[in-house]
Amino acid sequence: MIAERVVLVVLLCASVFGFWWRFRRVASVIRHSRKDPNFRAGSLAARLRVFVWEVLLQGKVIRQRPLAGLTHAFVFWGFCAFALITINHIATGFGAPLLTREQGFGRVYFGFVAIFAVAVAISISYLAARRFIAHPIWLGGVSVESGVVALLIFLLMVTYLAGMYWPDTTAAGHAFWWAHTLCLLAFLPLIPHTKHLHLVLSPATVFLKRERFSDIPKLEGDEDFGLLAGKDLTWIDSLQAYSCVECGRCTEHCPAFNTGKVLNPKEIILGIRGYLNDSGPRSEEPLLAKYVSEEAAFQCTTCGGCEFQCPVGIQHLPLIVGLRRGAVNTGAWEDSYGTKFFNTLERNGNSLGMAGSERQKFIERAELPIFDGSQEYCLWLGCMGAYDPAARETITALAKILRHLGISFGVLRNEKCNGDPARRLGNDLLFTTLAEENIENIRTAAPKKILSICPHCVRTMSTDWREAGHTVEIEHHSELLARFRERLPRSDEPGARQEKIVFHDPCYLGRYRGVYDEPRSVVEKYGELVEAPRHRERSFCCGAGGGQMFLGEEKGKRINIARAEELVSTEPDTVATGCPFCASMFRDALKTVSERPPQLLDIAQIAAKGLDGQTEL
Ligand code: SF4
C-alpha cells in the first residue's frame, strides 16, 4: 500500500510537472505580449451572457453544427461532471475519499456521472470516426495526437464504468482504478502540448474576446503601422492563437479557401501560434512570408465567416487586416491593382474612379432633394449609389418609396467614399483622410438620421469612423423598409402566382450587423421566399468585400460564380440583394451560370414595384 502511494506521488508529480512546464511557457508568452489598445471590459453582463451561451451551454456550436456540436457538448459537460470524480479518485488513492457509495450524495453522484461517461464514450467515438474516417478536408492532415487524446478519453470513461461494476476493494476493481489513474496522468501533460490546450484557455478566450465583430484595433501613435512582427501582437491575439482547437470551422466557411485560393484562416492562426513558439512575443522577425503568406492575407474578402463560426472566440479579422496594414502602411505590399486602386480613390474620392460631376448630374436627373437640415433623413448615396448605374436604380426606387411614405429626405451636396475599401485593405492614411473629410461635411450638415443602401457604408460610418473621431446614426434601407412594411403596396393581383425570390444575405448586413429578418420580411410581402443552401449566418460571400472588387483577377474559381450557382440552384424568378456590391458581383455571374438567369433586384426595387397605381394594403 505504501509502495503504491509512493508510485502514485511520483507519477502525479511527473504529470503535473509535464503540464506546468509547457503551460508556464504559454502563459509567459501571453503575459509578455503587447497591451491591447482597444480592449475594454465593457458590459460584464454581456460577457457573462456570451460565456453562459457559448461555453457552458455550448449553444453556438450546437446551433451551427447540431450533431458534431451536441457530441462535443457532451464531452465538455462530461469533463465538468468528472471534475469532482477526478479529485475524489486521486484522494481515494491516498486513502481519503471525499465521496463514497455508502453516502447518499455519493451514490447519486456516481450514478449521475456514469450517465455522462456513457454519453462521452459514444460522443468521442463519433468525433474520432468523423475526424479519422469521414475526414473532411478542412480538418487538414491526420493528427496522431488527436487520436491519442480521443483514445485516452474513451479509456477514462470505460475504466470509470468498469470501476462502478467492480469496486476497488476487488482485484479487478483495483486494476481498473490504476488504469483510470494512468489514463488521467497521461492525459494531463498532453493538454498544454496539444490543441487540447483549448480545454484550459478557451473559457477565458470566449469571455475576454473583443466586444465588436471584426474589430480593427486603433493604431497607437506614429510608430504603429499594424501587424508586422511579434512585438505588435497583443495579449488577446496570443491568447486566441493558443486557443485554436484546429477544428477547421473557419476554413470550412471561408469563400477564398472554398474556391481554391491560398488563404486558409486556420493556417493564419496556426502560423501566428508557430511564430510565438519560435520567436516569442517581443520579436522583430517579420510575420509575413515565413509564418503567414502575404498572398493569403490579401485574398480575404473580410466576409467574417471564419470569425463568426469559431467555437472558441478567435477573431481572425483584426489579425488579417492588421497584417495588411503592416504591409500597406510600410509600403511593402507591391500589387499593381492595389496601387492603381489607391491612386484612383485618392484622386477621385470615389472607388469607381468617376468624376464628381457625374454624381451631381445623377442627383439632378433623379430629382433628389439636397439635404438642408429640415428633412428627417439624410440619404447617403455612397460610391455605388452615386455612380453605378444599377445602384442608382436602387436609390431611385428607395426615393420613390420614401416619397410614398411621406418621409422627408435629402442627399448631401458633397460626399466621398467613406473609406471602407481602404480600411479593409490596410491603407490607414487614405482611410483616415476620407473619413475626416466626410465627417467634417456631415458635422456641417448635421443630419439626425442617415439612411444607406450599402451595408459597407453602414458598418464603416457607424463603427470604423470612431478611429477618425466621429460616428453617425445610420441604418440600412432594409431596416426602414421592414418598419414600414405594412404601408408598402403590393404589386400583384390577389391570387396571382407568387414569384420565387431567393435573398442573398450580404456579409456586412448579416454577420456584421445581425440583420437577417428585416430584408426577408420585405421579400415575403412580394413573393415566395426561398433560401439558398447557405443562408443567414452561414451565407456565402459574393466575393466583393475587403477591397477584392478592386483587385486583380482571382485565383481558382471566382467566388461570385460559386455563390451565383448556389442561388440559381433554388430555381428562383428573382435574386434579391441588399447590397450594391453583391448586386454588381452577381450581374454577370448569374448570366454565366444560367442560360435563363433570374432577374436581379435590390429589395428596394422589389418594394417599389407596387407603387404604380396600387392601393395600400
Ligand atoms: S473573412 Fe471570410 S474570406 Fe477572410 S479568412 Fe475569414 S472566411 Fe475567409
Ligand code: SF4
Ligand atoms: S480558428 Fe477557430 S474555427 Fe478555426 S480552426 Fe481554430 S478553433 Fe477552429
